[in-house]
Structures are given as structure tokens and as C-alpha cells.
Amino acid sequence: MQSRGSSNRLSGLVLRSRLSALMFSMFATIASVYVAGRLWQDAQNRVYLIKELDRVSGQGQSAISVDDTLKIINCREQLKKLYALEMELAAARQEGFVSKYVSERNGTHSKKRLLAVIGIATGFGRKNNRDAIRRAWMRTGAALKKLEDEKGIFVRFVIGRSANRGDSFDRDIDNENRQTNDFIILDNHVEAPEDVSKKAKLFFVQAANSWDAEFYAKVNDDVYVNIDALGLMLSTHLDKPRVYMGCMKSGEVFSEPSQKWYEPDWWKFGNGKSYFRHAYGEIYVISRALAQFISINRSILRTYAHDDVTVGSWFIGLDVKHIHEEKFCCSSGSSGAICAAV
Known part of the structure; x- marks a missing residue:
């Protein structure tokens, strides 16, 4: 015959086991949603890029790897940043932030x-x-x-x-x-x-x-x-x-x-x-x-x-x-x- 203390310990173990299972299920669900979201985003980017390549090249079929996709996305972002910097520089010049007589370095001489x-x-x-x-x-x-x-x-x-x-x-x-x-x-x-x-x-x-x-x-x-x-x-x-x-x-x-x-x-x-x-x-x-x-x-x-x-x-x-x-x-x-x- 089990004592009252043994019964309480058994109930505690069962409760902790159920809580652990519940937490694991929650983490697994979140991880699944995250991975699925990333895969969906990558798939969308790939579809967009393939369509863009088809539109530019006029070809009916094209294939592009994930690595190439990421490289193209990175290049596009860099071009956007470069364009933004060029616009800011042009605006600064228009506002007079460039001296009328700009000093430039030419080797060891300034002119x-x-x-x-x-x-x-x-x-x-x-x-x-x-x-x-x-x-x-x-x-x-x-x-x-x-x-x-x-x-x-x-x-x-x-x-x-x-x-x-x-x-x-x-x-x-x-x-x-x-x-x-x-x-x-x-x-x-x-x-x-x-x-x-x-x-x-x-x-x-x-x-x-x-x-x-x-x-x-x-x-x-x-x-x-x-x-x-x-x-x-x-x-x-x-x-x-x-x-x-x-x-x-x-x-x-x-x-x-x-x-x-x-x-x-x-x-x-x-x-x-x-x-x-x-x-x-x-x-x-x-x-x-x-x-x-x-x-x-x-x-x-x-x-x-x-x-x-x-x-x-x-x-x-x-x-x-x-x-x-x-x-x-x-x-x-x-x-x-x-x-x-x-």
C-alpha cells in the first residue's frame, strides 16, 4: 500500500511531464511557423526574380539557385543605397555645401x-x-x-x-x-x-x-x-x-x-x-x-x-x-x- 507522500510525488512528476510536453509542443509549433515563413519568403523572392529575368531576357524558362537569388537581392539593396547616397550628395551640392573653390589632393600637392x-x-x-x-x-x-x-x-x-x-x-x-x-x-x-x-x-x-x-x-x-x-x-x-x-x-x-x-x-x-x-x-x-x-x-x-x-x-x-x-x-x-x- 502506497503512502500519502509517495502519491503526491507521483502526481507532481506527472504534472511536470505534461508541462514539459506542452512547452515542447509550443516551441515546435513556433519553430515550424518560422521555418515555413522563411521558406515561403525565399520561394516568393525566387519566383519574383525568375519572373523579372524572364521579363528582361524574353525567355520562356529560366532557373536560378538560392545562392544566386541571395546575391542578386544583396546587389539590389547595395544599388538602392548607392542611389540614395548619390541623391543626398546632389542635394547637398545644390544647397551649397560644396565650396566654390574645392581643394583637392593631387599626389602630395593641393590645388x-x-x-x-x-x-x-x-x-x-x-x-x-x-x-x-x-x-x-x-x-x-x-x-x-x-x-x-x-x-x-x-x-x-x-x-x-x-x-x-x-x-x-x-x-x-x-x-x-x-x-x-x-x-x-x-x-x-x-x-x-x-x-x-x-x-x-x-x-x-x-x-x-x-x-x-x-x-x-x-x-x-x-x-x-x-x-x-x-x-x-x-x-x-x-x-x-x-x-x-x-x-x-x-x-x-x-x-x-x-x-x-x-x-x-x-x-x-x-x-x-x-x-x-x-x-x-x-x-x-x-x-x-x-x-x-x-x-x-x-x-x-x-x-x-x-x-x-x-x-x-x-x-x-x-x-x-x-x-x-x-x-x-x-x-x-x-x-x-x-x-x-x-
Whole structure:
């Protein structure tokens, strides 16, 4: 006959056993739900990715492993984060959190962003023009370097190569450049009167890729520029990210080959035969963003007979601020002009 104590201990053991079984059942149920949920989620991701791959590739069937699925999901998440960071960076720049003169490390040296890169379009047989500009406003030697260091203005003559590569024209330019060190030589451009627009495009491409500046300007080699006044004017437009500046005009489109300013694509400009507004070719300025746009899209940008019309055409459909500046009207002789045509 069992005692009362033995009966109580037996009842306790049975109760604990039932509680343990109940807890185990609960944990097993939770674990089953969790595993099933994860498997369902993985299956859903796999189905989604397979559908996406089918949609993109146009194939009726495709297979993808779980490992590949996870890699693709991870890559997608990283791309989302990268895109978000790029948007934040762009917004910060728009708000002015990037200095106007950004210091950058270049090896062991620190250099500031230039205010302007000025390219003086010149050609073979025009050394007298170049010498006159050097004496009048461009500066030479140490003074040219001082202009870059103190005012942030980089000035060079721009020229291509001879059609007969290495002939006397090329040798003369190379010899002159060894003495003055003030040329940008476009090695992949052949100097020709009918290719001035291509030359302007290549200048902006090379300038944007070689020098970090707020503005890029093209000047003819028969124009004298007040470099100090130009620097002051450009400084007032630093807050404009996409600016196209010059003496704006809209001249006649000449359709006859015998005419001096003949435009082979005259028919593209409508029945009125009048150009859209663009900056006159003696001198015009574009901001860094526009120079970068030209560099990125150089292979698809159309060129016309005249470089000023060509450059103006590239900005017609863009969100660009066109600025008509009387001081850039070099031939007008207006007071306060920063340039003069000779």
C-alpha cells in the first residue's frame, strides 16, 4: 500500500511531464511557423526574380539557385543605397555645401579649382596675332603662371594638327610651344576652316577632362580681353550651375554656297532662315556642368558650319540659363566692354 507522500510525488512528476510536453509542443509549433515563413519568403523572392529575368531576357524558362537569388537581392539593396547616397550628395551640392573653390589632393600637392579656362582659337600662320595677344593681355612666362595661381584663370591658345602630319606647320607650332608653353594642341583634330565647330567641341572636351574650373571660355585670336574685368564678371555668376553667357544674337541663315557664311544645313532652321538665339563667336562662356555635358555626349552632338551656332544648338533643349551680356559684345564698342575686336 502506497503512502500519502509517495502519491503526491507521483502526481507532481506527472504534472511536470505534461508541462514539459506542452512547452515542447509550443516551441515546435513556433519553430515550424518560422521555418515555413522563411521558406515561403525565399520561394516568393525566387519566383519574383525568375519572373523579372524572364521579363528582361524574353525567355520562356529560366532557373536560378538560392545562392544566386541571395546575391542578386544583396546587389539590389547595395544599388538602392548607392542611389540614395548619390541623391543626398546632389542635394547637398545644390544647397551649397560644396565650396566654390574645392581643394583637392593631387599626389602630395593641393590645388584649387580654377575660376576659368580660356581657350584662344588660333590657326597656322597667325603667329603675329598670338604675339599681339601675349603682349596685350594674355601674359607670358612667370606672369602667366601667376595669373593661374592668383586669379584662377588658365589661358592657352588652341590649335589642331596639319592634314600632313609632321610637316612645317606642325613643326612651327611645336617650336613656338617649346618657347612659350602656352598651347593646347588637339592632336586628334585636323586644322581646317570647315571644321571650326568640331575644334570647339574638342576644346571643351579636353578642357573639361584636363582642368577643373567653374567656367570654360572660347575666344578668337583677334579679340583683346580685359582679364581682370572678365574675372570679376564671372565671379558674380558662381551661383548658377548651368549658365551660357555671351553677346546673344540671332542672325540670318545663308543658304547659297557662294555666300561667306553659308550653312549647308540651312533647311533645318525653318522657312524664316533665321538662327535661334546664341552667343556670338568672338567670346562666349559656359559653366562646368555644360562643359561636362559636352564631354559626356560628344559622340552624338551635332555640329554646324559655325562654332557659335553649334554650341548654342546644344543648349536649346536643356535647362540652361542664357545670359545676354553687353560687355561681351566686342565689336559694338560699347562702354564698359571687357573685350575688343581688332
